[in-house]
Amino acid sequence: MKVINYGIIGCGMMGQEHLRNIALLEGARVAAIFEPDEIMAAAAKAIAPNAKLEASIEDLLARDDLDCLLVASPNHCHIDALEQIAELNPLPLLMEKPLYTDPADIARVEAIAASYPSPIWVAMEYRYMPPIQTFAEEVQRATGGVKMLTIREHRFPFLHKVGDWNRFNRNTGGTLVEKCCHFFDLMRLILGSDPVRVTASAGQEVNHLDEAYNGEVPDIWDTAYVIVDFATGARAMLELCMYAEGSKYQEEISAVGPNGKIEAFVPGPGRFWPTHLGAPPVAQVIISPRHPKGPQTVDIPVDPTILDAGDHNGSTFYQHARFLELVRNGGVPEVSLEDGAWAVRMGLAAQKAASEHGVIDRI
Structure with a gap:
């Protein structure tokens, strides 16, 4: 080889x-x-x-x-x-x-x-988290066609980076680009549709207010709600809180349709889990059909060696495995430049909607 x-x-x-x-x-x-x-x-x-x-x-x-x-x-x-x-x-x-x-x-x-x-x-990377992959594979069967999609991330504040570049919107594109383009990408992936309208409410409420770099106070947001309407008629919402590192799960995703609901629960980085609480939580996917009622819960464990190699529930490894296969054998990238550009466009639209207290319908 x-x-x-x-x-x-x-x-x-x-x-x-x-x-x-x-x-x-x-x-x-x-x-x-x-x-x-x-x-x-x-x-x-x-x-x-x-x-x-x-x-x-x-x-x-x-x-x-x-x-x-x-x-x-x-x-x-x-x-x-x-x-x-x-x-x-x-x-x-x-x-x-x-x-x-x-x-x-x-x-x-x-x-x-x-x-x-x-x-x-x-x-x-978030596409390749094992619970999110399971969620994406099962979402149509579980819901009968998604009408409502909700993504919640309750996590730790932005970490310190070299030169403090991530403290300022001019370097990051803004929190809803830097942090949340992952989630806008997931919305398009799960719904199989493009956005037509974005509205948002966001701000800097808790984090970094007591910091200064060369006399400048960071302007990155730590709080946001974003609502996105899609061409199919489906609606999606993002809820972001970056001062909730005490949460059991960092990401929670739910989709609902005429047949039922599916949820994914993803823990944050294991290195941040309090050791006195024992082992970190394991990711889960829950399917809740309307008929017959009765949630079905499946644990989605990840190899500990892979978990220890990063902060993204093993997704970086699985992404590289797929990319390496592409390099060896050729083919089409699973996440295209168009996908990446859409994610940024949605993030920039959400930044603008929140800043202007308005609705953006040209994304």
Whole structure:
């Protein structure tokens, strides 16, 4: 079996999660890393000791031994890196979300999509959480066609990142882009439809108000409700709270239709679970038919080794396994550039709706 060589651009917190998961894959290795922060580069080297640290993106892209690339740099760096890759070495690419942060940059994404010669897979890890995969597989049978979809995330505040880039909307695209593009992607996936209308209420209520960086107080939101109408007539709602780290489950998803309801419950990172409470909770999926009544609960456990490699219920590993198969055998990415762009467009529309206290019907 040929060993697939990855080149990695950006190895902060999420990049290091990717490194740990690539190390679990058979027939894959990280050959090269570009990470400008010395502390993060040293941490990445400790995880992937055989990888070479490159001095620039250009140096990494000049190598002729790479089979694929991964971008996990800060959000506002994504579109520039994507353009550099497209120009210098357009290999199969796993591109972390969000694709872009400025509404004006959608034209740059569309130009790359029209000419890039290899697959580009947008890293929407939440699709690959085992309970959410089960939910997506069973949702039509359980509901008879979804009319209402609700996603709730009650979690910990934003963690500290290099240079505190994630404290400011200008770098992240805003919380409803940075954090929530995953959920807007899930809405489109589960409903099989595109959005036609978005309204939202959101703000910064608790977190980061006592912080300052170079005299600036962070402006990222920690609270939101977003309602989305879809072309099929289905409705979806997102509820986000980023000061609820005491919750048993971090994500709760429910879908309801004429035949019944299905729910998925996903625990947060095991490393944050209080040890005095014993083992962390296990993910569950519950199907509740209308006739005959009686909820049916199934636990969805994940291999502990895979759980320990990241903070996303094993999804980063399962995503990489599918991406690696694409690199080896060719095919079409499961999460396309169009999917990634839609997720950002929905997040930006929600940011605008909340800021303007209005309804956005041009997404």
